[in-house]
Amino acid sequence: MPADDWTIAQNWAGYSAQDHATWDHLFNRQARLLPGRVAPEFLDGLDFLRLAKPGIPDFAALSERLMQRTGWQVVAVPGLVPDAVFFDHLANRRFVAGNFIRRPDQLDYLQEPDVFHDVFGHVPLLANPVFADYMQAYGRGGQRAGGLGVMDRLARLYWYTVEFGLIKGADGLKLYGAGIVSSRSESLFALDDPSPNRIGFDLRRVMRTCYRIDDFQQTYFVIDSFETLLDATLNTDFGPIYDELALTDDLATDAVLPDDTVYTLGTQAWARAKQVS
Ligand code: PHE
Ligand code: FE
Numbered sequence: 001m002p003a004d005d006w007t008i009a010q011n012w013a014g015y016s017a018q019d020h021a022t023w024d025h026l027f028n029r030q031a032r033l034l035p036g037r038v039a040p041e042f043l044d045g046l047d048f049l050r051l052a053k054p055g056i057p058d059f060a061a062l063s064e065r066l067m068q069r070t071g072w073q074v075v076a077v078p079g080l081v082p083d084a085v086f087f088d089h090l091a092n093r094r095f096v097a098g099n100f101i102r103r104p105d106q107l108d109y110l111q112e113p114d115v116f117h118d119v120f121g122h123v124p125l126l127a128n129p130v131f132a133d134y135m136q137a138y139g140r141g142g143q144r145a146g147g148l149g150v151m152d153r154l155a156r157l158y159w160y161t162v163e164f165g166l167i168k169g170a171d172g173l174k175l176y177g178a179g180i181v182s183s184r185s186e187s188l189f190a191l192d193d194p195s196p197n198r199i200g201f202d203l204r205r206v207m208r209t210c211y212r213i214d215d216f217q218q219t220y221f222v223i224d225s226f227e228t229l230l231d232a233t234l235n236t237d238f239g240p241i242y243d244e245l246a247l248t249d250d251l252a253t254d255a256v257l258p259d260d261t262v263y264t265l266g267t268q269a270w271a272r273a274k275q276v277s
Contacts, residue, residue, distance in 0.1 A: 006085050010059045010076040010099045019101045020055040026107065026116045026182075027051070033187055039167050039176040041131065041226065045124025056101060057119055066123070070132035074123060079112050084146055090139025095126055108185065121178030122162070130226040135162070137234045150242045153207040160206045161229060166190065166198060166222045173198060173222060173263065189216045195270035196220055197254065200261030203232050204241060209251045218254040218271050222263055 031052065035043060049065050051057060063073040075089065076099040089096050097118035102110045113121075125131040138158060145154050163179035173191060180186045190196070197219040199205075206221055223229045251257075254268050 005089065006077050006081045007075045007096070008078055008099065012056070012058045012060075015056050015101070018104065022101050022104060022107070023056045023116060024054050027120060029184055030120065030181065030187070033184060034175070034181060037175055037187060037191055038181055039125075039169065039174045041128045042124045042176060042181065045127035048127050049124060051120065051124065056115055059097065059099075062119070062123065066127060069127045070129055072126045072132055072135075074119065083142065083151060087139045087142030087146070090135055091143055092139075093132070093136055095122060095135070097123070108183075117178065117182040121182035125176065125178075128226065130230055134226065134230045134233065137230065138162070141233070141238060145238065145242070148242060150238075150245075153242065153245055154238075156207050156209060156211060157203070157233070159211045160209065160219075160221045161201070161223065164190070164211075164217050164220060165201075166220045167226070168222055168224050177220075186216055189270070190220055193270060194264070194267050196264070196268075197256055197262065197266040198222055198264040199256070200224075200263065201229065201232075202260075203236065204245065205251075205257070205260070207241065207245055208248060209255065210253050212253055215274065216270060218266065218268060222261075 031046070046052065048069060049057075049062060059074045059076055063075075066072045066074065070093075072093045072095060074097050075094050077096045078100075079098055081089075081096060086096060095118075098112065098114050100114055101116060102114045126135065138154075142154060145151065162177060164177040165180075166173050167176050168174075175181050175187060175190060177190075180190045193216075196217055199219055199221055201221045201223045209219065212218060254266070254271065256262065256265065
């Protein structure tokens with residue numbers, strides 16, 4: 001693989017005992033918390049990929065398992081990569097993962113995605129054929145959209161699905177977004193807290209909605225199933241939607257519209273308590 005795709009060697013042998021212990025701590029904490037709260041497809045992925053094996057996963061072995069199921073691979077990068085590089089990897093069924101792990105004093109929060117967020121958060125659902133296709137379609141969509149000046153719209157779709165999505169389950173809402181499932185506090189907040197809105201997924205609605213990168217979300221969007229998410233995106237030409245949205249105002253992070261399917265009308269108490277007056 002050429003290095004201009006930003007990939008590096010994972011250098012698995014370079015992890016310290018502390019690095020592996022950090023992974024194990026985070027893994028065990030989430031593995032205890034998530035059953036019953038997360039989409040069953042996520043737990044199935046953890047199981048199929050044998051992620052419960054102690055220590056930071058070796059991307060080569062992980063990719064081999066993943067490849068058998070859905071044809072995806074996990075490749076290492078030093079951190080965030082440019083949009084075009086990211087889209088190119090996704091379009092070719094390669095998920096880019098940071099190879100470093102957070103320090104022991106960053107267990108609950110860090111700014112850049114590390115190997116725990118990227119692998120524990122994102123990779124289990126890549127073992128699901130439908131979600132795997134969604135991620136590839138997203139990459140292709142990004143390639144098409146490059147240069148159209150619509151990256152913020154496309155980024156919102158990723159944010160509110162891949163990172164912070166909720167899904168309807170047989171017995172209530174479940175988590176599936178990687179940013180939620182890799183965070184202990186947000187795994188609780190996103191599902192149980194009365195503060196955020198929980199609103200039915202609608203493509204245009206999501207692409208208009210601003211998001212927060214500094215705190216828990218004020219709104220989570222709920223998909224009916226991975227099939228409906230794939231269908232609503234893959235079989236829709238985004239060209240006319242980009243044109244339409246160029247003429248439409250953005251929506252605030254806590255907006256609720258008359259047409260929304262509201263699962264929870266949030267109190268927004270969490271966000272208000274943090275406002276500096
Ligand atoms: N169908 C979208 C387009 O026309 C691409 C896309 C598919 C985007 C799936 C996101 C998810 O560009
Ligand atoms: Fe992520």
